[in-house]
Amino acid sequence: MNLRIYFIMGSQNASHDKPEAILEEAAQAGITAFQFREKGENALTGEAKLALGHRLRDICRRYNVLFFINDDLDLAEPLQADGIHVGQDDTQLETVRQMFPDKYIGLSVSSEREMNSSPIQLADYLGAGPVYATSSKEDAKQAVGTDWIRSLKHHYPSMPIVGIGGITTDNASSVISAGADGVSVISAITKASDIGTAVRNL
């Protein structure tokens, strides 16, 4: 499971181009994982969401990029997702693991309290953040900094961790130096003037 450059996007993040075009360019440039996160005020629902999911899934398959779905467990089978990402307010990790014993499952963990109350060993990786301030998530928690990655890695040395939130080509190396196995980004790619360069710099 290669989470080194983990790109997240839904149609709400693709203001200047089609999500398919953005993902194709990012995949060509070397992202290793992708999460379909269709969320927020103008997010697609129902058939339109599923159809976009299928198109993005196909791109990931062509480039050998891992395909994750965010929150919406109903998409996992129809889109033949490699994995699912859930947070603390989503379906409980125990339930997700029971439903999908063979898929990768990621869990968001933002604090010591969340860490202590989560069945961490049921996860395949942890999403740690927001590391820095972000404007891509309306209900984002307070930024936790790279110290949180250090602390999580200390408690779970063999659990893969990706940093998320406000990560850019300038600060990604600090996230990796703190112990993360990968960086997870939305705007560093969707808002880049040159997506290929952004991915390669990440």
Ligand SMILES: Cc1ncc(COP(=O)(O)OP(=O)(O)O)c(N)n1
């Ligand atoms: C890789 C990764 N890490 C963290 C998150 C955040 O998940 P969550 O806290 O459930 O928030 P939403 O993304 O659902 O708004 C993530 N999606 N991916």
Ligand SMILES: Cc1ncsc1CCOP(=O)(O)O
């Ligand atoms: C989904 C999510 N979870 C925590 S921060 C965040 C948004 C990350 O977006 P960006 O990379 O643009 O800061």
Ligand SMILES: [Mg+2]
């Ligand atoms: Mg969630």
